[in-house]
Amino acid sequence: MRFATAAHEANRHKRSQQDASTLLIPNPVEASIAPEEAQRLSRVRNIGIAAHIDSGKTTVTERVLFYTGRIKAIHEVRGKDAVGAKMDSMELEREKGITIQSAATFCDWKRTEDTGEETYHFNLIDTPGHIDFTIEVERALRVLDGAVMIICAVSGVQSQTTTVDRQMKRYDVPRISFVNKMDRMGANPWKAVEQINAKLKMPAAAIQIPIGSENEFEGVVDLIEMKALYFEGPRGTKVRVADAIPDNLRSLAIEKRQALIEKLADVDDEIAEIFLEEQEPTKLQIKAAIRRATIARSFSPVLMGSALADKGIQPMLDAVCDYLPNPSQVKNTALDKSKDEVKVDLVPHNSLPFVGLAFKLEENNYGQITYIRVYQGTLTKGTYLFNSRTDKKVRIPRIVRMHSNEMEDVSEVGAGEICAVFGVDCASGDTFTDGGLPFTMSSMFVPDAVMSLSIRPKRSADTDNFSKAMNRFQREDPTFRVHVDSESEETIISGMGELHLEVYVERLKREYKTDCVTGQPRVAYRETISRRTEFDYLLRRQTGGPGDFARVAGWIEPNENAEENHYESQVVGGHIPDKFLTACAKGFDLICAKGPLLGHRVIGTKMVINDGATHVTDSSDYAFSLATQMAFRKAFPDAGGQVLEPLMKTTITAPNEFQGNVLTLMNKRNATIHDTDIGDEDFNLICDCSLNAMFGFSSHLRAATQGKGEFSMEFSHYAPAPPHLQKELIAKYESELETKRTK
Numbered sequence: 001m002r003f004a005t006a007a008h009e010a011n012r013h014k015r016s017q018q019d020a021s022t023l024l025i026p027n028p029v030e031a032s033i034a035p036e037e038a039q040r041l042s043r044v045r046n047i048g049i050a051a052h053i054d055s056g057k058t059t060v061t062e063r064v065l066f067y068t069g070r071i072k073a074i075h076e077v078r079g080k081d082a083v084g085a086k087m088d089s090m091e092l093e094r095e096k097g098i099t100i101q102s103a104a105t106f107c108d109w110k111r112t113e114d115t116g117e118e119t120y121h122f123n124l125i126d127t128p129g130h131i132d133f134t135i136e137v138e139r140a141l142r143v144l145d146g147a148v149m150i151i152c153a154v155s156g157v158q159s160q161t162t163t164v165d166r167q168m169k170r171y172d173v174p175r176i177s178f179v180n181k182m183d184r185m186g187a188n189p190w191k192a193v194e195q196i197n198a199k200l201k202m203p204a205a206a207i208q209i210p211i212g213s214e215n216e217f218e219g220v221v222d223l224i225e226m227k228a229l230y231f232e233g234p235r236g237t238k239v240r241v242a243d244a245i246p247d248n249l250r251s252l253a254i255e256k257r258q259a260l261i262e263k264l265a266d267v268d269d270e271i272a273e274i275f276l277e278e279q280e281p282t283k284l285q286i287k288a289a290i291r292r293a294t295i296a297r298s299f300s301p302v303l304m305g306s307a308l309a310d311k312g313i314q315p316m317l318d319a320v321c322d323y324l325p326n327p328s329q330v331k332n333t334a335l336d337k338s339k340d341e342v343k344v345d346l347v348p349h350n351s352l353p354f355v356g357l358a359f360k361l362e363e364n365n366y367g368q369i370t371y372i373r374v375y376q377g378t379l380t381k382g383t384y385l386f387n388s389r390t391d392k393k394v395r396i397p398r399i400v401r402m403h404s405n406e407m408e409d410v411s412e413v414g415a416g417e418i419c420a421v422f423g424v425d426c427a428s429g430d431t432f433t434d435g436g437l438p439f440t441m442s443s444m445f446v447p448d449a450v451m452s453l454s455i456r457p458k459r460s461a462d463t464d465n466f467s468k469a470m471n472r473f474q475r476e477d478p479t480f481r482v483h484v485d486s487e488s489e490e491t492i493i494s495g496m497g498e499l500h501l502e503v504y505v506e507r508l509k510r511e512y513k514t515d516c517v518t519g520q521p522r523v524a525y526r527e528t529i530s531r532r533t534e535f536d537y538l539l540r541r542q543t544g545g546p547g548d549f550a551r552v553a554g555w556i557e558p559n560e561n562a563e564e565n566h567y568e569s570q571v572v573g574g575h576i577p578d579k580f581l582t583a584c585a586k587g588f589d590l591i592c593a594k595g596p597l598l599g600h601r602v603i604g605t606k607m608v609i610n611d612g613a614t615h616v617t618d619s620s621d622y623a624f625s626l627a628t629q630m631a632f633r634k635a636f637p638d639a640g641g642q643v644l645e646p647l648m649k650t651t652i653t654a655p656n657e658f659q660g661n662v663l664t665l666m667n668k669r670n671a672t673i674h675d676t677d678i679g680d681e682d683f684n685l686i687c688d689c690s691l692n693a694m695f696g697f698s699s700h701l702r703a704a705t706q707g708k709g710e711f712s713m714e715f716s717h718y719a720p721a722p723p724h725l726q727k728e729l730i731a732k733y734e735s736e737l738e739t740k741r742t743k
Contacts, residue, residue: 146324159651236310327416530640587628654709
């Protein structure tokens with residue numbers, strides 16, 4: 001149904017748009033929330049669990065669900081029972097032992113406080129650690145109020161930890177840190193704390209110390225309460241609190257407690273005053289300071305434990321309640337479309353007009369599921385909402401709370417909550433309102449694809465299923481792109497890496513019973529220029545009837561912003577009318593979309609047209625668009641046209657004895673090595689390497705490290721390809737064009 005079909009509805013909408021800013025926009029957040037709403041929200045936490053690959057995110061989530069009573073039994077990611085972790089619901093996830101999609105769930109955590117037993121409501125999202133699925137982390141962090149960053153006690157801060165840290169900072173997400181795998185050989189929590197401070201530039205201090213280490217790890221000392229916590233009983237369900245700290249740990253506990261207070265004094269004024277007066281802060285003052293500094297994103301408290309050994313999870317849940325913000329303590333803003341997209345605060349109050357964001361789409365047997373974060377107002381089953389992007393009115397037929405791949409129907413969801421709805425046609429990142437507010441919310445950051453490959457179904461009978469799958473995957477994942485190459489007429493899929501595309505090819509086979517033939521992976525090259533050159537191009541064609549005439553003159557030069565292109569007209573005296581100048585701009589966009597050297601996108605180029613000429617009858621939009629393209633194509637070689645290739649920031653981790661083998665591997669690939677971090681057993685090597693040189697790298701790394709090495713890659717930047725490669729690529733492209741011409 002088109003929004004505002006009836007005249008009275010259009011008037012109502014227009015009137016409410018004008019009045020929205022004065023009547024409906026609430027005052028600053030906390031001050032506007034009624035006491036009963038504040039009480040409800042104070043017990044809500046929207047949190048994500050994020051980390052590097054294999055740090056134990058899904059294992060931690062499994063324990064959280066077990067201790068909160070959400071599941072009755074624990075299943076491991078690669079468990080012998082072959083059930084797989086609850087949050088890894090996709091068959092492919094259980095098989096590979098990795099998380100591919102972020103999964104949402106909710107649970108209640110009961111804890112004893114001074115006021116008696118309190119119940120906290122958690123909306124929890126478990127995210128992938130692999131860089132190829134980074135959009136899943138972006139989606140989750142966009143709508144969460146806080147996060148638990150998990151760090152491996154053995155490996156410390158790794159490459160993907162740095163990526164997740166950058167994403168958390170992008171969306172202003174406060175975090176607590178949990179050092180996992182304390183029962184592993186070589187576990188060193190102090191290295192992890194030091195790296196959070198040094199590598200992530202995030203002030204952090206431990207609020208616990210371990211009791212025992214490696215296979216003798218049995219609990220933690222709480223540095224705020226100065227008590228020992230032991231995890232006993234089946235699955236560590238019983239937390240025994242002992243007033244006596246083990247004698248051999250007392251001096252370390254005092255030292256680390258002092259380090260915590262000193263670190264807090266650097267980031268919190270109240271503790272700084274107490275510290276300068278040489279007084280001892282109380283337990284409540286320390287907790288309050290940690291909460292203030294964590295919410296202000298100037299500090300991260302560090303806890304420790306082992307999810308696999310069922311130790312340390314309950315104190316982490318208490319820390320989520322104590323230190324991470326509730327929805328009313330996080331500033332969320334929308335853009336007011338009626339006032340040039342001025343930012344306005346959203347207040348998580350149930351009685352205010354509705355504003356929500358669709359942050360993720362998924363499809364199952366029941367149809368499309370849309371995940372929505374409710375920022376303001378109440379979402380009620382059967383109501384109508386307006387999509388602020390399409391201006392369409394949509395009905396909400398069913399609301400559910402998700403528990404991985406299971407669901408629980410609800411009739412309404414309040415402000416500050418996360419839910420899923422059925423039967424809503426929208427795209428990822430759409431804003432929904434009740435129709436009275438002219439608001440939209442800025443969407444999430446979507447990185448460019450770095451790799452593509454051609455794909456087609458093996459059997460023509462599967463074409464329909466293939467098309468359905470492509471449409472669905474694009475709607476679900478903004479980093480997965482599909483287009484048909486205009487010359488080869490092949491379907492090309494693009495994504496974040498080999499594994500990303502491999503997963504979608506596998507999903508086609510499993511979910512749509514469609515076997516596909518794929519071509520060689522292709523690198524997303526770019527084209528650019530390195531110097532200024534002038535042009536004066538005349539297009540004059542006579543074909544019997546009206547001809548084509550257009551003259552354009554000016555120059556092309558490198559743009560200040562190396563990632564973007566810029567077109568400018570400096571024509572004076574009306575030598576080229578405005579309507580033809582618009583056609584010139586379109587011609588520039590067209591040639592930049594398919595560059596002269598390889599047919600890849602042109603970046604970092606500026607084109608200025610300052611003169612030209614027209615013909616009374618033969619000039620047209622088409623002629624000027626074509627003349628601009630031809631002028632650009634002709635000037636490109638003189639401007640030092642070159643091919644750029646994507647360089648990937650590559651991090652390799654392997655046992656120390658294979659360091660020479662790994663260095664040889666990377667030198668063969670002309671990698672630029674930036675850093676080598678040698679630990680007691682393993683080393684980390686960080687380098688920039690051409691994506692083109694990294695195809696099939698995993699099998700070479702396995703051979704060089706006896707299967708003990710692992711690596712991750714993320715896009716770093718574009719740089720000129722080696723001259724011999726540029727020549728090869730250009731010759732191949734020209735040969736392909738020639739073959740097509742002669743067919």
